[in-house]
Amino acid sequence: MEGENxxxxxxxxxxxxxxxxxxxxxxxxxxxxDLIKRVIYEASKDSNFFKKDEEKRKQxxxxxxxxxxxxxxxxxxxxxxxxxxxxxxxxSAERERHLSRIWIHVDMDAFFxxxxxxxxxxxxxxxMAVGSIGMISTANYIARRFGVRSAxxxxxxxxxxxxxxxxxxxxxxxxxxxxxxxxVFRIFDPDFESGGLDEAYLxxxxxxxxxxxxxxxxxxxIRNLVMEKTKLTCSxxxxxNKMLAKICSDKNKPNGQFFLxxxxxxxxxxxxxxxxxxxxxxxxxxxxxxxxFGINTCGDVIKNAHVIAAVxxxxxxxxxxxxSLGISTxxxxxxxxxxxxxxxxISCEHTFTxxxxxxxxxxxxxxxxxxxxxxxxxxxxxxxxxxxxxxxSDFTVRTRSLTLLSPISDPESISRIASKMLRxxxxxxxxxxxxxxxxxxxxxxxxxxxxxxxxxS
DNA sequence: GCGGATCAC
DNA sequence: TATGGTGATCCGC
Ligand SMILES: Nc1ccn([C@H]2C[C@H](O)[C@@H](COP(=O)(O)OP(=O)(O)OP(=O)(O)O)O2)c(=O)n1
Ligand SMILES: [Mg+2]
Numbered sequence: 001m002e003g004e005n006x007x008x009x010x011x012x013x014x015x016x017x018x019x020x021x022x023x024x025x026x027x028x029x030x031x032x033x034d035l036i037k038r039v040i041y042e043a044s045k046d047s048n049f050f051k052k053d054e055e056k057r058k059q060x061x062x063x064x065x066x067x068x069x070x071x072x073x074x075x076x077x078x079x080x081x082x083x084x085x086x087x088x089x090x091x092s093a094e095r096e097r098h099l100s101r102i103w104i105h106v107d108m109d110a111f112f113x114x115x116x117x118x119x120x121x122x123x124x125x126x127x128m129a130v131g132s133i134g135m136i137s138t139a140n141y142i143a144r145r146f147g148v149r150s151a152x153x154x155x156x157x158x159x160x161x162x163x164x165x166x167x168x169x170x171x172x173x174x175x176x177x178x179x180x181x182x183x184v185f186r187i188f189d190p191d192f193e194s195g196g197l198d199e200a201y202l203x204x205x206x207x208x209x210x211x212x213x214x215x216x217x218x219x220x221x222i223r224n225l226v227m228e229k230t231k232l233t234c235s236x237x238x239x240x241n242k243m244l245a246k247i248c249s250d251k252n253k254p255n256g257q258f259f260l261x262x263x264x265x266x267x268x269x270x271x272x273x274x275x276x277x278x279x280x281x282x283x284x285x286x287x288x289x290x291x292x293f294g295i296n297t298c299g300d301v302i303k304n305a306h307v308i309a310a311v312x313x314x315x316x317x318x319x320x321x322x323x324s325l326g327i328s329t330x331x332x333x334x335x336x337x338x339x340x341x342x343x344x345x346i347s348c349e350h351t352f353t354x355x356x357x358x359x360x361x362x363x364x365x366x367x368x369x370x371x372x373x374x375x376x377x378x379x380x381x382x383x384x385x386x387x388x389x390x391x392x393s394d395f396t397v398r399t400r401s402l403t404l405l406s407p408i409s410d411p412e413s414i415s416r417i418a419s420k421m422l423r424x425x426x427x428x429x430x431x432x433x434x435x436x437x438x439x440x441x442x443x444x445x446x447x448x449x450x451x452x453x454x455x456x457s
Numbered sequence: 458g459c460g461g462a463t464c465a466c
Numbered sequence: 467t468a469t470g471g472t473g474a475t476c477c478g479c
Contacts, residue, residue: 019469043468044469047468047469048469049468049469050469053469056462059462111466131470132468132470133467133468134468134469134470135468135469135470135471136469136470137466137470138466150466151466151469151470152469153468153469153470154468154469155467155468155469156468156469195465195466196465196466197466198466199466280464280465281463281464281465282464283463283464283465284463284464285462285463285464286463286464313476313477315476315477316476343473343474344473344474344475345472345473345474346472346473347471347472347473348471348472349470349471349472350470350471351469351470351471353468385458385459387459387460395469397461397462398460398461399459399460399461400459400460401458401459401460402458402459403458403459432470434471434472436472436473
């Protein structure tokens with residue numbers, strides 16, 4: 001009976017597309033998702049980008065097929081052992097369950113776009129995105145109703161919403177506003193962990209106990225103070241660990257908060273039908289892999305954990321199980337030890353209209369090397385490994401790296417090594433070049449003042 | 458150590 | 467016409 005009708009994606013191919021910007025996101029309720037996918041498909045289908053995307057989709061499907069074969073070969077005895085592994089894994093995860101900490105995840109609403117609206121209030125009433133015709137960083141909530149999203153090229157945004165206003169990004173402004181929010185966060189947790197310009201994790205346990213107030217009350221205060229300080233809205237999630245707090249901060253976005261009661265029953269109910277994609281760390285691909293085994297929610301993860309044990313690595317199993325049980329970090333991570341750097345790599349890369357002229361490309365590597373070297377100098381760091389990144393005109397990405405015997409940071413050395421690696425790839429037609437340095441250490445220079453988290457002596 | 462992939466923002 | 471930049475981590479060699 002199978003195969004009489006062609007699969008739906010052959011008749012309506014846009015239904016199969018599933019990129020970063022077709023996913024669920026705050027502010028995307030009540031939009032015609034099928035129409036949006038169709039516009040995106042029509043705008044994309046003849047591009048190199050789309051071809052590469054299709055290739056990746058195919059690759060993911062092959063990966064699912066391989067995993068299924070692997071599962072089929074598992075014997076009954078082995079499966080029994082996987083069940084045991086799962087039981088152990090759950091037991092040890094449960095030992096890390098902490099209900100008594102109060103975590104708040106704060107996330108600014110449509111951050112870049114909101115800053116632009118602040119600086120030009122006329123933008124508040126129109127669909128607007130920050131970015132260029134080539135790439136959108138984020139969109140305000142009016143534009144989101146048209147399907148305009150982060151990581152979507154501006155020209156597609158325009159097709160979804162012809163009135164869309166595109167505003168050039170002002171990173172310095174975003175950094176300034178971000179610093180303002182941090183002044184507020186410090187009040188509630190001096191050790192708050194910042195995750196980029198627009199979000200932070202606050203362990204508010206001590207603050208709550210000292211002031212005799214609840215997590216929800218603290219979240220209200222944070223939102224009020226952030227508004228007072230920045231004139232911007234944010235959303236908060238209140239829960240007993242970082243992951244749950246983060247998921248909660250998305251629940252009542254924008255300008256809202258959500259409190260998850262710190263008891264097992266509430267957490268179990270919260271997590272039961274939660275789509276795996278909501279777990280931070282589970283992206284498009286992992287979601288597809290799991291869906292391939294009928295695993296769609298955290299509840300499904302628990303029920304089918306033996307399947308996961310059979311086809312994924314122990315680390316992935318442990319991560320998915322722990323997360324799906326609603327367990328995650330409940331204490332601040334260690335601060336980098338003195339002399340240790342807070343970052344592990346530093347890089348710069350640029351996209352341009354595809355070029356194949358070797359001298360031009362070599363010259364670009366040289367200027368990247370200078371740019372990177374200057375960034376390293378400003379932090380007084382040097383590195384052992386040089387990695388060159390190439391993106392071919394068909395969007396294939398290649399990296400080539402070399403680890404040295406002693407660290408470097410001067411533009412000439414970086415340029416020389418990067419150029420040598422680039423030369424080996426000729427002839428190529430590139431749309432992007434990048435250089436990254438890793439294996440970093442502070443320059444133990446007497447007069448250069450090490451910045452960042454490295455301690456000077 | 459290397460290269461490709463995945464993920465977050 | 468046109469699909470970003472930066473940093474981290476994991477897996478399988
Ligand atoms: N692929 C992405 C995602 C985000 N950003 C930038 C622009 C956003 O304003 C900022 C914060 O990212 P969020 O995911 O928190 O998105 P927003 O704050 O814009 O919207 P939301 O209200 O959903 O949090 O990071 C970006 O440049 N590229
Ligand atoms: Mg945000």
